[in-house]
Amino acid sequence: MRVLVTGGSGFVGSHLCEALLRRGDTVWCLDNHCTGRPVNVAHLLGRPGFELVRADVTRAHPLPGPVDGVAHLASPASPPDYARLALETLAVGSRGTENALRLAQRHGARFVLASTSEVYGDPAVHPQPEEYWGNVNPVGPRSVYDEAKRYAEALTTAYRTTCGVDTGIVRIFNTYGPRMRPHDGRVVSTFVRQAMAGAPLTIHGDGTQTRCFCYVDDLVRALVAMLDTPHPGPVNLGNPVECTVGELADLVLRLTGSSSRIEHRPLPVDDPARRRPDIRRARSLLDWEPEVPLETGLRRTVAWFGGRTVAAAARVQDPVGT
Numbered sequence: 001m002r003v004l005v006t007g008g009s010g011f012v013g014s015h016l017c018e019a020l021l022r023r024g025d026t027v028w029c030l031d032n033h034c035t036g037r038p039v040n041v042a043h044l045l046g047r048p049g050f051e052l053v054r055a056d057v058t059r060a061h062p063l064p065g066p067v068d069g070v071a072h073l074a075s076p077a078s079p080p081d082y083a084r085l086a087l088e089t090l091a092v093g094s095r096g097t098e099n100a101l102r103l104a105q106r107h108g109a110r111f112v113l114a115s116t117s118e119v120y121g122d123p124a125v126h127p128q129p130e131e132y133w134g135n136v137n138p139v140g141p142r143s144v145y146d147e148a149k150r151y152a153e154a155l156t157t158a159y160r161t162t163c164g165v166d167t168g169i170v171r172i173f174n175t176y177g178p179r180m181r182p183h184d185g186r187v188v189s190t191f192v193r194q195a196m197a198g199a200p201l202t203i204h205g206d207g208t209q210t211r212c213f214c215y216v217d218d219l220v221r222a223l224v225a226m227l228d229t230p231h232p233g234p235v236n237l238g239n240p241v242e243c244t245v246g247e248l249a250d251l252v253l254r255l256t257g258s259s260s261r262i263e264h265r266p267l268p269v270d271d272p273a274r275r276r277p278d279i280r281r282a283r284s285l286l287d288w289e290p291e292v293p294l295e296t297g298l299r300r301t302v303a304w305f306g307g308r309t310v311a312a313a314a315r316v317q318d319p320v321g322t
Helices: 011-022 038-044 079-084 086-107 143-163 187-197 216-227 245-256 280-286 294-317
Strands: 002-006 026-031 050-054 069-072 110-116 167-172 201-204 210-212 235-237 242-244 262-265
Touching (some): 002 011, 002 086, 011 026, 079 143, 086 110, 086 143, 167 216, 210 245, 216 280, 242 245
Parallel strands (some): 002 069, 026 050, 069 110, 110 167, 167 235
């Protein structure tokens, strides 16, 4: 396939670009680098079939050739990012999604929207099936991201039903792994960074709130499968094994060997109390379920963060080194 990946320099997007290239696809990685990082795809530059296009998906941008698939991952995705980039988040969910849909329409391409579990808000149904409509505050501090994705889902559905575009929607739950930014505000990267620095691990609330953590390689397998199927979705993608934030903190401390203490802070407004995907649809339609246990994935993530820390320290000590 010839695939356009918007947000391709981001955490998940860069892994998707890598997986598509590995199976022989041609990949255009489009990113404006407002949260994605060029270093995430630096190792792909120069490889046959890969091209990095620095552009903003909210503005129409011509590609050098036809495409067979569009994976629309572009968007700030962590609370600090979409709070800082509120208007940009709304724009990429609306204008950006429509531009990507129009491109798919012109080329007769398969279009996959990377939506989010945030469309369920603070759920009143547990676990969350795709049929659940959610419990979202449209004017709360998380609303720019939640509503941008909800609008993107409606727009994607309209292009399918009205224009006949081959579209699919996936709802991504908490994902972690190498290439997360240390200060992106997500709980795994925050805990690992704090533990490795010997700083207190900051838990918001009492730590009994739950999340489900999916290793990035598992998620990418599902994204590729969704590109290859004509199903419209939505399809939940996440690890259904539930874990409290307090348990995650204890596991990170054990894996890093850190003596950091736990520090509790006030719970943010609209922070979900429980999150767990119902993945029966993904199992049946995509023949997919997560394979990497949390401890295994965290070990890999900690090792990657450790390597990045050592490399950064070396650059400080030897500015002319590589």
